[in-house]
Amino acid sequence: MKNLFASGHRACGGCGMAIAIKLILEATGENVFVVSPTGCLEIVSSPYPETSWRVPWIHSLFENAASVASGIEAGLKALGRKDEGKVLAIGGDGGTADIGMGALSGMFERGHDVTYICYDNEAYMNTGVQRSSMTPIGASATTTPAGKVSYGEIHPKKDLVSIAVAHGLGYVASASVGYAADLMDKVKKAVDHDGPSFIHLHSSCCTGWRHPSSKTVEVMRLAVLTGLWPLYEVVDGEVVNVKRLAKRLPVEDYLKTQGRFSHLFKTDEGAEVIRQIQAMADANAEQYGLDLDIEE
Template sequence: MEIPKEELLAPGHRGCAGCGASIAVRLALKALGKNTVAISATGCLEVMTTPYPETAWEIPWIHVAFENAGAVASGVEAALRIQGKDDVNVIAFGGDGGTVDIGLQSLSGAMERGHNLTYICYDNEAYMNTGIQRSGATPYGATTTTSPKGKDSFGEEKPKKNMPMIMAAHGIPYVATASIAYPEDFMKKVKKAAEIDGPAYIHLNQPCTTGWGYDSSKTIEMGRLAVETGSWILYEIENGEFNITYRPTERKPVAEYLKPQKRFRHLDDEHIEKIQEFVDNECAELGL
């Protein structure tokens, strides 16, 4: 796969060293090219890329609020199409908070109405912009500032909401999971999402050095461990047909993914076993 050298998210933005969200946007825009309009939900991405009078976006970009990226994207899409700009890609980026929690209704409406747009949830598994509070996408056992480990707590008590399957239940033509650590797989999916007529949803696993607690040089390594342990499964559902797009040659124990991260470091063997069980069940269910 040829990956364009041109960067449509300029360097010099205010992301942390090792920021996975900026990698997500760079890759997505390399896949789409310049003829693209982006919509952002409020969150890390919006704040770090557009402190007025600066912007890192080399393509047109709009942000309105936290919970309405789906609806704003709907309006943008409708306005472009009525002007005959059918070839312009419309892509919305929302974090896990802006997507699976507060923005769920707005996104559901956008998907159900059939707008020709792509929505990417860059999932770093908590509200990172406001300092690591749990979201509906925070995994079982992760400690965050609002699901803290404590005397009577091992962190988040519930597994993450299965957002891609909620999107799939909308009957939209394309749903995929992806990881920033598998750029070709991700970019292929972004291209496919843009080419398909109608709404597309990509749920992107995006390690966060600050929120997950690992060295900033290890973002890609962490993303790979998520996938190689089966904690995050790469698949797509194209017009209802489910396919795994990447199979680890040998699935690694989940402990290898959990142990390097500060958010899981407090977990005892019993909890790790339970997480291994979750992962095994999910892999069995999806046929990995």
């Protein structure tokens, strides 16, 4: 391992994001400029005067990571220094899908040669598990708490990959920290792609999702194996390289591993929500052709 993300960072034990950053930098190598919006990644990696980064890294504001990355790319181009490295922006789901959405859309539209990676831990974990537009249905967050009158989050996740594809990007992919080789392969492809590219990366937060820290990788694999997080690439608008499943697991296998869904298993209303989540997994399977037909 190249160890470009130094030890001593302040992420919780078992942090999915810390694994993700380590694997991303392993794939890109040291010739890369990284931009981060505000979020866990910024907080844990750069308490002044320390930093965990061994590559050039900058943080500016919550909403403008994509703009800063665009500026760096345009600057390198203007100075004729594009061969010095690729520009990478790594942000959380809040900084990408909520607060930074406008800047991100602008970056896509202007066609900057930047790879944007959104590590999606499905809420604002840094400030204490407030819901974001990426929080899945049924999840209990501090601003959508489950209780007598509510089963938690009521809105489905935003489809970030489709939003990126709608901008006409040449390379878009969904990835999971549970599949390290696949993730590193996708990061390499995205960085090598000329023009903007986007990776939507599922990354567990053991504190916010409330599962034991040792189960981080296992839980993320279960999201893929139940069909809730399909792994695929979209190259020039075509869905390719879908990870197909020989035997898709029921969504309960994924939901029961996490405290944020535990209330769903206690009431009839919860059972109905689980049926709704299963229907979403079935729809994913239908849309991306996840189920592998094995002749008996």
